[in-house]
Amino acid sequence: MPARPSPSGRARAPRGFCLWLTGLSGAGKSTIAHALIAHLTRRGRVVTLLDGDVVRTHLSKGLGFSRDDRDTNVRRIAFVAGEVVRHQGIAICAVVSPYEATREECRRIVGAERFVLVYVDAPLAICEQRDPKGMYARARRGEIPHFTGIDDPYEPPTAPDLVLTTTGGTPDAHARTTLRHLERRGLLPRVARRSSPVSRTAAERRRRASRATGDR
Ligand SMILES: Nc1ncnc2c1ncn2[C@@H]1O[C@H](COP(=O)(O)OP(=O)(O)OP(=O)(O)O)[C@@H](O)[C@H]1O
Numbered sequence: 001m002p003a004r005p006s007p008s009g010r011a012r013a014p015r016g017f018c019l020w021l022t023g024l025s026g027a028g029k030s031t032i033a034h035a036l037i038a039h040l041t042r043r044g045r046v047v048t049l050l051d052g053d054v055v056r057t058h059l060s061k062g063l064g065f066s067r068d069d070r071d072t073n074v075r076r077i078a079f080v081a082g083e084v085v086r087h088q089g090i091a092i093c094a095v096v097s098p099y100e101a102t103r104e105e106c107r108r109i110v111g112a113e114r115f116v117l118v119y120v121d122a123p124l125a126i127c128e129q130r131d132p133k134g135m136y137a138r139a140r141r142g143e144i145p146h147f148t149g150i151d152d153p154y155e156p157p158t159a160p161d162l163v164l165t166t167t168g169g170t171p172d173a174h175a176r177t178t179l180r181h182l183e184r185r186g187l188l189p190r191v192a193r194r195s196s197p198v199s200r201t202a203a204e205r206r207r208r209a210s211r212a213t214g215d216r
């Protein structure tokens with residue numbers, strides 16, 4: 001992001017942070033991550049996406065789905081995210097990350113002030129119905145052992161920073177909710193929201209009405 005001058009005249013560096021999206025497979029982590037990237041890119045930021053699927057073909061190639069291997073995968077992602085954040089970048093991690101204790105470890109690895117845990121929440125039945133990659137069907141047929149939600153546990157976060165319930169709303173609406181949270185936390189500068197022509201007209205109508213009645 002181009003550095004903007006602060007009131008003191010010195011350029012203020014953008015803040016780095018990590019958005020950690022956890023949830024069942026099919027809950028919407030990657031979909032929302034991409035919606036967020038579109039918004040953040042428009043704001044001039046560079047985003048590093050660490051998506052579970054991709055990470056497992058490179059950084060964590062060869063790891064399986066035992067608790068130990070899952071934890072190793074998640075810690076590696078947190079390490080990379082921490083490096084990105086340290087250099088004022090944005091890391092979005094879209095990973096099932098089923099264990100509470102390991103997610104909290106990630107918060108410490110990245111640094112609590114710059115870590116935002118987002119619970120992408122959808123019931124198992126809905127995720128299974130969506131089944132965008134056909135993985136649930138294969139897991140039910142016994143072709144994929146240790147599948148989270150089927151025969152491996154998912155521990156919902158007890159204290160997430162944000163919950164996005166994807167049984168409603170659009171991915172873009174969830175991305176906007178996340179941006180507002182980041183602005184409130186001071187991790188993103190607030191941007192002025194332009195009112196739409198419709199609401200400008202409504203505002204103008206209200207101003208005219210109040211002028212007519214003298215009501216202040
Ligand atoms: N409100 C919503 N937000 C996000 N995704 C939604 C929503 N409503 C429906 N969907 C659909 O749910 C599916 C979510 O798939 P996605 O790949 O994003 O899940 P995921 O959490 O990344 O899963 P995995 O852990 O397997 O990578 C997509 O097909 C998406 O279109």
Ligand SMILES: [Mg+2]
Nearest residue numbers: 029030053094
């Ligand atoms: Mg995904």
